[in-house]
Amino acid sequence: MKRSILSFLLVLLVLHSCGGGGGGDTTAPQPTQNQTLIGVEGGVVTLTGGETLTIAPNSLTTPTTIEFDKHDLSGSVGEEMQSYIFASDKAIKQATFAIPIAFGDIQSVQDLHAVYIHEEGSMKIPTLEYNASSQIATVTLSDNWTFPTVAHTRSLVRSTTSPNHYLIIMKSKKNTPLPNATAKLIKMPYYEQPGSTCWATTAKMLTHGIPSISEAMNDTDTVYSLMGALQVGIHDGFNGFYRGASLAKVTGTNHANYFLWSSVQKKLIEELDNGNPLIYMGTFQSLSDPKSKIAHAVLIVGYEYGSSGELSFIMHDPRNVGSRKMYTSMLWSDMQLVQYLPTEAVTLFWSSTPASTLNSTITMGIPTHGELGSFYFEGAKKDALNSVRYYLQFSTQESKGYIWSQDMRLYYPQTLFQKNVSQLVLDLPLYNGGTREANAFITVEVYEKNQPSNKISTDLDRTLLPLTQTTATMQLDLTPLIEKLDNPSECVVSIALSENGKRSTWHIFDGFSLTPMDDVVAPAATPVSGTQFSDTLEVTLNNPQDLAILYTLNGGDTQLYTAPILLNETTKIEAVASKDIYSSDDASFSSVATFEYTKQEPNVGKWILSDSRSTQTCTTNIPFGYTADQLISQGSMWQSYSRLDSSGNIDYTVSATATYTPPPDEFIVGKEYQIDGKINLQSGEERNWEMVITADYDSMSERATLYHEWYGGVTTNPFVPHNNKNYTTLLIQYKLQGLCNLFYEYTYTWESPSS
Structure with a gap:
């Protein structure tokens, strides 16, 4: 197998999941020197602890200096290991290691494993034999292991051609004691990861919940300093584990690497019982490809025992996809089964200071281009009726950790925004990791960096339901600030959640x-604007500054105004005046003026509401450990699920609220109507929201699906009723599907002009 058990997790994090890599510089532990000259006849090297290395006869072609010594890697591989350094500058055909291990230190022979690492990222798992009477573990390596060759690019030492090899003996400890409690849950803030930043995002959750770390900390600096922890040197740990040491240093936490599941379980429960959530870095099943596995980081916030006595750990998963969200419960047995090997590296991080029960559990993610919402400045392009956008984007190559890029061109930095940039648009992801409603107050400010008094701001009050994620949409008009500028000026955006x-x-x-x-x-x-006409209408555009005018008709192509516009249908005209349009890519434009003209249509009939009804069906298939409530009223539905603890008391509640705008009492043929729906979804709960228009006449039917598989936000879709097939009935249906299926129906009958 090509990937080292020691570097497996963190190398995989870099290559296949959500980590990073790079440079840095701290000093690694150095081995003691125990060197012996061995001839072609073979020989034995014996350490003070009774460990021996035997070189078989004719394994060497010339006398060679062999180094064999105990090597302390406890900071990287855990205290349940015995590790040894082994080096030779010549190839060896066969070598046998004999390591004393007291039987009382292990549960059984099956709990002993050997790993032989011969270069960075490569390892062998040799057969280990244990003699219970002599209490000696024996490992033999031979040339069919391609053993040993000179190691290259080793992280432990600065030399790129180090001959060092390592033998690690892993041994289990005594049985892991079960906790006294049947469940433990620590309420922690939640963040969703942008891109492949599970390391930084999970560390951000942990530090946010520890007041001694998070107080007075700029949240933006936090995420980028945590991301920067991934770009560290290779000299402060063994193989890939230097990254763990660096992240722990940045976050002010403790960390350790474990290879045995009994040790991992014991540490998780110990720290959780002490009120300390832990970052868990290990292997998980891929959500996009169930047959694949990825290295990933989550925040472990609790544990629980099911009715059958199976242990599960509760986690904040920063992926926020499918079943992996905040307070996700995963069986301990499943966490082990997904691993590649029976003994595999798991890295844990935890703080010595317990999480505060008073710390806020509402958080706000950083919306960036293509990640977690939107964050951009918007202005007019050269044709004015389209727009140019400057997006915030993550960039680990920049000292700030981010750049501003124009439109959708990744990593194309733009620092000077063009004239007529007049709007800041934000879709802010908000999370409530608590079990109670919380009031979130958001303030957005834009100001001149060298003159902060030139400032504009807006704010928003939002109630966040427990265990939910939602999005706050905000816009800020930059005009009052820009009007006070004499020259281009560097500015600042501040976004605060309180x-x-x-x-x-x-x-x-x-x-x-x-x-x-x-x-x-x-x-x-x-x-x-607003003039109605019955046949045709001539519209004239003018500008008192005698500037060029650009316009569109019903959102079509941009045209240069040269003569009056002749209309023969209902039309919306959007127009701007332009200065220097032919001589500059950064031309100045006026604001967009909108003019609407309506062509009067003959009365061809309308649909009149004749009946409405609602029905409800509820399933009895309620998940174990939950109760369910439903409250239905006209135009809305609320469903809640209460999770019970082992005593039958409500632990926490998740809920979903759906609302819609009932249709009007009549539909006029040919007129466009907007039918609105809105749903707020809770963590781990998915709802299908569907609105259907059905027109029936005799045995013929016509169906237009307006909403399908829709999960959150506000969705509107225009509906233009017609009767080009002489229908007599129009049916509007609203469907909300969950534990309870709710149906609203509105029936309309046709009224012709003659009636």
């Missing part, structure tokens, strides 16, 4: 400059 007056999350971003706009007056139109 609960009960205490700041919970704070993001600050700079590195961009706003540019003052030219004074350009928007176009006017004759006749005025």
Whole structure:
């Protein structure tokens, strides 16, 4: 097998999951020197602890200096290991290691394993034999193991051609004691990972819940410093485990690497019982490909025992996909089965200071381009009626950890925004990791870096249901700030989330400059907007500054205005005046002026509401350990699921609320109607929200699906009723599917003009 058991987890984190790699510099532990010259006749090297290395006769072609000594790797591989360094600058055909191990230190012979590492990222798992009477473990390596060759690019030493090899004997300890409690849950804040940043995001959850670490900490600095911890040197640990030491240093936490499941389970329960959540880095099943496995990091926040006595650990999974979200429960047996090997590296991080029960559990993610919502500045392009956007994007190559990029061109930094950038648009992901409702107060500010008094701001109050994720959409008009600029000026965006007056999350971003706009007056139109006409209508556009005018009809292509516009249908005209349009890519534009003109259609009939009804069916298939409530009223539905603890008391509750706008009492043919629906989903709960328009006439039917497989947010879809097939009945159906299936139906009958 090609991948070292020691470097397996963290190398995989770098290559296949959510970590990083890079440089740095601390000193690794150095081995003691125990060197012996061995001839072609073979020989034995004996250590003070009774360990021996036997080189078989004719295993060497010339006399060779062999190094064999005990090597302390406890900081990287855990205290249940015995590790040895072994080096030779010549190839050896056969060598046998004999290691004394007291039988009382292990449960059985099956709990002993050997790992032989002969270069970075490569290892062998040789057969280990144990003699119970002599209490000696024996490992033999021969040339069919391609053993040994000179190791290359070893992380432990600075030399790229180090001949060092390592033998590690792993042994189990006594049986892991079960905890006294049947369950433990620590309420912790939750963050969703952007991109492949599970290390940083999980560490961010941990540090956010530890007041001694998180107080007065700029949340943006936190995430980027944690990401920076992945870009560390190779000299502060064994193989890939230097990254663990570096992340622990940045977060102010303890950390250890474990190879035996009994040790992992014992440590997890010990720390959780002490009120300390832990970062768990191990192998998980891929959500996108169940046949694949990935290395991943989660925050372990509790444990519980099922009715059959099986142990499960409760975790915050930063992936936030499918079943892996906040407070996800996973069987301990499943966590072991998914591993590649019976003994595999798991890295744990924990704080000596327990998480505070008073610390806020509401958090706000960083919305970046293509990740977790939206965050961009918007302005007019050269054609003005389209827009240019400057997005915030993560970039580990930048000292700030992020860049501003134009449109969708990744890693194309832009620091000077063009004229007419006038809007800041935010879709902010919000999370409530607590079991009670919380009030989130969000403040967004933009100000000049060198003149903070030139500032604009907006705020939003939002109630967050327990154990939920939602999105807050905010826009900020930059015009009042830009109007006070004389020259391009570097500016700052500050986004703060507070609960009960205490700041919970704070993001600050700079590195961009706003540019003052030219004074350009928007176009006017004759006749005025709102004019109705029956046949055709001529519209004239003008600008008092005698500037060029660009316009679109019903959102079509941009055109240069040269003559009056002749309309023969209902039309929306959008127009801007432009300065220097032909001479500059950074031309100045006025604001967009909108003019709407309606062509009157003859009365061809309408649909009149004749009946409405609602029905409800509930399933009895309620998950074990849960109760369910439903409350239904006109236009809304609320469902809650209460999770019970081992005593039958409510532990915490998750709920979902769905609302919709009932249709009007009549539909006029040819007129566009908007049917709105909104749903708030809780952690781990999915709902299908579907709205259907069905028109029936005799045995013929026509169906248009407006909503299907929709999970959250506000969705609107236009509905234009018609009767081009002489239908007599129009049926509007609203469906909400969950533990209870709810159906609203509205029936309309056709009323012709003659009636």
